[in-house]
Amino acid sequence: MxxxxxxxxxxxxxxxxxxxxxxxxxxxxxxxxxxxxxxxxxxxxxxxxxxxxxxxxxxxxxxxxxxxxxxxxxxxxxxxxxxxxxxxxxxxxxxxxxxxxxxxxxNDLHVLDFAIENCLHRHHLEQSYESEVWELDDHIDVIYQDDAMIDRLSQELVPSGPLQVGDYRFSQQQLDPLSRGLWIEYRPLLDGQVLVIIASVNAPAEQKLLPLLVLKTLIDPLIRQHLAGTDHTILYPEQLLTHVNLELCHSKIRSAFDVVCGIVKTQQHEWCWAQAGDKIVSSSEGKPDLALGIWQHAQYRTHRAFLPPHSHLQLKLDSAELVIDRA
CATH class of the missing domain: 3.40.50.2300 (Response regulator)
Known part of the structure; x- marks a missing residue:
């Protein structure tokens, strides 16, 4: 077949x-x-x-x-x-x-297979989301009838445990472990850099999971391209948010996303980030820009902060927080 x-x-x-x-x-x-x-x-x-x-x-x-x-x-x-x-x-x-x-x-055609699978997966998620929106009242969306599937998909949106890179420890905590309305990510990149993301979608509680999975599929290829050395958009928060915002505005996902994405440069001890939407509370000062998915011409800014020894950075969203600690 x-x-x-x-x-x-x-x-x-x-x-x-x-x-x-x-x-x-x-x-x-x-x-x-x-x-x-x-x-x-x-x-x-x-x-x-x-x-x-x-x-x-x-x-x-x-x-x-x-x-x-x-x-x-x-x-x-x-x-x-x-x-x-x-x-x-x-x-x-x-x-x-x-x-x-x-x-x-x-040079490596497996990259093409990965790109195709990512697109097919995202397309399926968007179709499922569209079906969910139109058919929710009839309760025929099979995804939300299967608790095991919901749990499995939700696990893709949170790290499996803390991450240690050099002097830095990345961790997350959710006061409500059953919450399925956000995405938390910290991912090692090249040269001692770490990608940090915390995101939420403005949608009813029962409709948050699929849009967040779509958001993840938009960013995953950029991580792959960076690790392969072909594109480094992922390292520039304002470019990353601009790219993802454009994709969301072209997609069938008609929701607004609050996102903080940033790069911790563990060798230079610098935190570079951009923020879309104002629902995420950060211990670093920086004025948020427009939430993602609202206007395709929105512009985003990168903020920078030095991370001194024993620094403690928090990103809070609802009942969850992402924490970055330097020894």
Whole structure:
């Protein structure tokens, strides 16, 4: 049984053949096109689950393909694979609605499989969320009828335990262990840096889980790209929030998110962060910006603070707190 149908729009015959063979071996159904117009026609005919698209095509460029696909009301996730490393191209592709962007040469094709799975997972979550919103009154959303599934998904949104990196200890505490309305993350990055996130969504209690999982799937690829050395947006809080806000405004998730995301530089003893929304209380001073998912043109600022020895930083949200301690 096919995992999903993928349309590949790529004019390089060697790379196109490589993608076809690799994806077919992973049990995907692959349909290939060498031009933008042919790709658009195949997308209309086959209604794929994922579209892989190059930017440099012989007839129309990939940005026009993305625009026309969305104009056709297609909701298939689009992954751009291009040799262009220009930030302007990447920003424009994301602005138009691309879900991910991989830079050629893709030396490790497992990265592509990861990107596809991430997009399929996010797409499923968005469809489930849309179904939940429209059908909640009929109580037919199976996710919330399965406590074991709810618990499993909720566990993806909190760390399994404390984290120690150099002199720094990261921990979290929830006074209400049954609370499922927030996401707490601290993740080691390169060069002794640690990503810190605490987030909540403005939605009824029974509808918070799926939007937060979608938010997580938007940030996970940026962590992967940083660890692979291909993109370091994750290290710049204002860029991260801008990117995620744009994605949320293009998504089917019609909710506002309160988020603090930041980087602890354990070697330089610096805390760099940005804040969207005003519901999170921080022991560091910094004026919050607009919550995510409200306005696609919102702007975000990075704040900085030195972390002296024995410093104690707290981020509080409802009955939970994330704590960063320096020895």
């Amino acid at each position: 096919s995992r999903a149908t993928i349309v590949v729009i790529e004019d390089d015959p060697v790379f196109q053949s490589l993608l076809q063979q690799y994806l077919a071996n992973l049990d995907f159904t692959v349909i290939a096109a060498s031009t933008g117009e042919e790709g658009l026609r195949l997308c209309r005919e086959s209604e794929p689950d994922i579209v892989l698209c190059d930017l440099m095509l012989p007839d129309i460029n990939g940005l026009q393909v993305i625009e026309q696909l969305l104009g056709d009301a297609s909701d298939a996730p689009i992954i751009v694979i291009s040799a262009s490393e220009e930030m302007s191209d990447i920003r424009e592709a994301v602005r138009l609605g691309a879900w991910d962007y991989l830079v050629k040469p893709v």
